Amino acid sequence: MNAQHPSDPHWLNERELAAWKAFSAVMIKLPAALDAQLQRDAGLNQFESLVLAGLSESPGRRLRMSTLAVLANGSLSRLSHVVKRLEARGYLRREPCSDDGRYTNAVLTDDGWTKIVATAPGHVTAVRSLVVDALEPEQFDQLLEISLRVLHAMDPDVGCPGSV
Numbered sequence: 001m002n003a004q005h006p007s008d009p010h011w012l013n014e015r016e017l018a019a020w021k022a023f024s025a026v027m028i029k030l031p032a033a034l035d036a037q038l039q040r041d042a043g044l045n046q047f048e049s050l051v052l053a054g055l056s057e058s059p060g061r062r063l064r065m066s067t068l069a070v071l072a073n074g075s076l077s078r079l080s081h082v083v084k085r086l087e088a089r090g091y092l093r094r095e096p097c098s099d100d101g102r103y104t105n106a107v108l109t110d111d112g113w114t115k116i117v118a119t120a121p122g123h124v125t126a127v128r129s130l131v132v133d134a135l136e137p138e139q140f141d142q143l144l145e146i147s148l149r150v151l152h153a154m155d156p157d158v159g160c161p162g163s164v
Helices: 014-042 046-056 065-071 076-088 110-130 139-154
Strands: 062-064 092-096 104-108
Touching: 014 046, 014 110, 046 062, 046 065, 046 076, 046 092, 046 104, 046 110, 062 065, 065 076, 065 104, 076 092, 104 110
Parallel strands: none
Antiparallel strands: 062 104, 092 104
C-alpha cells in the first residue's frame, strides 16, 4: 500500500505541471522584455516606470510613499531607493505630507511628467505586442480573474477573486 504521508508534498499532475512551467516562463521572460524596452527607450526600469506612472495618475501628482509602494507592488525600502534615484534625476521630489507630518509624499515634477508622457507610447506598444495582441478578446476577463486569484493567494489584501 502506497499511502501518502501527511508531510509529503501534493505533487503536480501533468496538466498542473505544464501550466506551471508555462506560467513560470512568462514570469521570467515578460518582466525582462518590458525592462529591456523601457531601458532602451527611456532609461527606466519597470519599477521606476510604475512609480512615475502611479504619481502621474494621482490627484495633484502626489502620493504618500506608503501608498505608492503598494501601488508599485514594492516594499517601502525598495521604493525609497528608487525614489532617491528618480529624485536625483529631477523626476520627483519628496515633501512632508500636509495632512499628517509623520508621512512623506512623493510628488511628480514637471520633468517627471514630461518623462512619463514620453515613455508611455513605447511602453504601451510593448505591452500590446507582448500580451494584449497575443490574446483573444474573451481571454482578458480570464487573465484578470487568474491574476487576481494568484495575487490574492500571495497577499489577501489585494483584490478578492471575483471582485471585478
